[in-house]
Amino acid sequence: MVIPEDSRFASDPEEVLGPVDGEATGLPVGWTVGSPDPGDRFDVARLTHLLRAHERHGRGWAGASVDDVLVEVSERGLRMRENLVLRDADGEIRAWGSVHDRAEGRMLFVHVVERDLPDDLADxxxxxxxxxxxGQAREVGRARGLAVQQIDTGAFADDDRQHRFLADGGFERVRTWWQMSRPVGDDDAALVPSSERWEDRGVVFRLVRRSGGEGAMPDVDDLREVHDVLESAFVDxxxxxxxxxxxxxxxxxxxPGHRWDHWWLAELVPEAGVTEPVGALVGTVTESPTGPDGSxxxxxxxxxxxxxxxxxxxxLRTIISDAASRGRDRVGLEVDADSPTGAAGLxxxxxxxxxxxxxSWHRDVPVD
Structure with missing residues (x-):
């Protein structure tokens, strides 16, 4: 299957909500329901402000950028996404939802409501x-031929208001994730002989191959091996x-943090000399406007x-070494708090x- 040229979602809110005038929605007079305009810098700035305020309230600081918003609302992003915004009588966006056709059976949902709204209006x-x-879950589930479509959304552990919204909306808390960080110093560059390629006890750790200059695309066979390893490693x-x-x-x-030179493969090298891919790491850049970037x-x-x-x-030693050699000060990751593999201990x-x-909060939606 390839990426569809047309979205599986309904682009018109009325297709899934019915009439969206104020009286039907329960919103105050003058409020409107529609889609954001990715070409309008005021819309993009407003969505960025809402998202950053949501993060600041939930965990104490904001990390989202304009680029993160554009992933959700840009023309390229809309091949697999759809958005809804609620505007007040002055046209100001006060709430934003985004859905992402992430994989067959799994739809991601971004849910952001302005923090300053009164509780009844926020509800x-x-x-x-x-x-x-x-409604969008039914649309994408129907297009994929599914009987049930999962909606997967998230919340910060200390965000009681978001928990109330999701519980009232029929979602169930199903998993907890630890967002971890490791400081990186100059000495960490020596953790491995070379982050491009090194070998230890019959295992080769290397970057995915690229033929040509810095802007060249990676070898498609290497990319397929990364995908195959990850699909197999996470199947259970x-x-x-x-x-x-x-x-x-x-x-x-x-x-926004994607870089081809942050993709690594680990391969076993048997005596016959034929390598066998057994591990993969995909890294990204975490840019910081006030200090060193991170990996x-x-x-x-x-x-x-x-x-x-x-x-x-x-x-892990490879990406730490790579981060140090680039002058970065940290490497972050997410781990399942209930992982049976013991990854958190490592x-x-x-x-x-x-x-x-x-x-993680989930809701399963039967598809008509």
Missing amino acids: TCSRLLVEWSV HFNSYEETFEEFLHRLRED YVAYLGVLEAARGRGVAKGL YTSMGWETRYVTE
């Missing part, structure tokens, strides 16, 4: 966003849904048959500490 906004997301993990190779690449390239472990997977051979530790032993905690 009305939340109800509309949830109702719209449920919580809420794992199969994602096609095309979906995988399209989604990761949308990340982030977006994906780390090791095939079950190769676990216990130091593959995960070797890949991260802690290598210097990672939890900075904040997030939660």
Whole structure:
């Protein structure tokens, strides 16, 4: 399957909500329901402000940027996404919802309501966003031929208002995630001989191959090996849904921090000399407007048959060394607090500490 040229979502809010005039929605007189304009710098700035305020309230600081918003609302992003905004009588966006056709059976949902709204009005906004997301879940589930479509959304662990919105909307808290960070110093550059390629005990750790200059595309066979390793490594993990190779690449390239020179493979080198991919790490850049940038472990997977051979530790040492050589001051990652693999113990032993905690909330929607 390839990425569809047309979105599976309904672009007109009335297709999933019905009439969207003030009386039907329960919103105050003059409020409107519609879509944001990605070409309007005021809309993009307002969405960025809402998202940053949401983060600041939930965890104490904001990290979202204009680029993060454009991933959701730009023309490229809308191939797999749809958005809804609620505007007050002056045209100011006061609430925002975004849905993402993430993989077959799994739809992500961004739910942001302005913090300064009175509780009763905020509840009305939340109800509309949830109702719209449920309608969109039916649309995308129907297009994919599913009987049930999952909506997957998240919340910061300390955000009681968001918890209330989601519980009232029929969502259930299903998982907890530790967002961890490890400081990086100049000495860490020597953790491995070279972050481009090194070998230890019959395992080679290397960047995905690229033929040509710095802007060249990676070798497609290497990219497929990364995808295959990650799909196999996570097949039994919580809420794992199969994602096609095309979906995988399209989604990761949308990340503002995406860099091809942050993708690594780990390969076993048997005596015959034929390599066998057994691990993969996809990293990204975390840009900072006020200080050094950081690196982030977006994906780390090791095939079950190769676990216990130091593959995960070797890949982590590689991205730490790479970050140090680039002058970065940290490497971040996310770990399932209930992971059966004991990954949290490995991260802690290598210097990672939890900075904040997030939660997954799910709702299963029957598809008509």
